[in-house]
Amino acid sequence: MIEMYKSFFKRAFDLIIAILVLPLWFIVLAIIGPIIYFQDKGSIFYNAQRLGKDGKVFKMYKFRSMKMNAPDLRNEDGSTFNSEDDPRLTKIGKFIRKTSLDETPQILNIIIGDMSIIGPRPDLPEHRELYENEEERKLEIRPGVTGYNQAYFRNTVPWKERIQNDIYYIDHLSWWLDIRIFFKTAKSVLKREDVFVTDNETKVKKINDIGM
Structure with missing residues (x-):
């Protein structure tokens, strides 16, 4: 039954839920889109390679x-x-980050088939060169809009630990675990828990200039 869920039902549920939610997302787009544009006359979407x-x-x-x-x-x-x-x-950017509205366009990725509602959060393409040992296993399934790490740890753990959480999810993937992650994510989003990294000692480096 678990293998059937992994190979068929998970994708079927993704499509059904995404298509049902799509009209509501168009309303979000109609409200948020113009605000993003008129704030600095820039593009509404940020299309990231993952x-x-x-x-x-x-x-x-x-x-x-x-x-x-x-x-x-x-x-x-x-x-x-x-x-x-x-x-x-931007001002609207801080709001949509806190409320996770910035992630909602990924409903299009779900319909296309690049993403699932629940799965490992996708890494940048160059991160593949940094994978060690079994870490590339996180690429065994479709990445998710949310996932085990996002629901339970969000931005509070280092990247390498997030990968181990992703592998844990892959090894324990089931309908029941996805349900738990879905409701835990909803709770975290509503309470706006751990949206931003709060460690002021985090070292950062400038890679290049890009539009986000």
């Missing part, structure tokens, strides 16, 4: 939360810098 199932690189959709041509800052471990005081965030 690693998908089996290492396939795909375009992940997000609402743009940063100023145009903002520098790309990374933590020392290579993960994306994320802070509530980040000066790169």
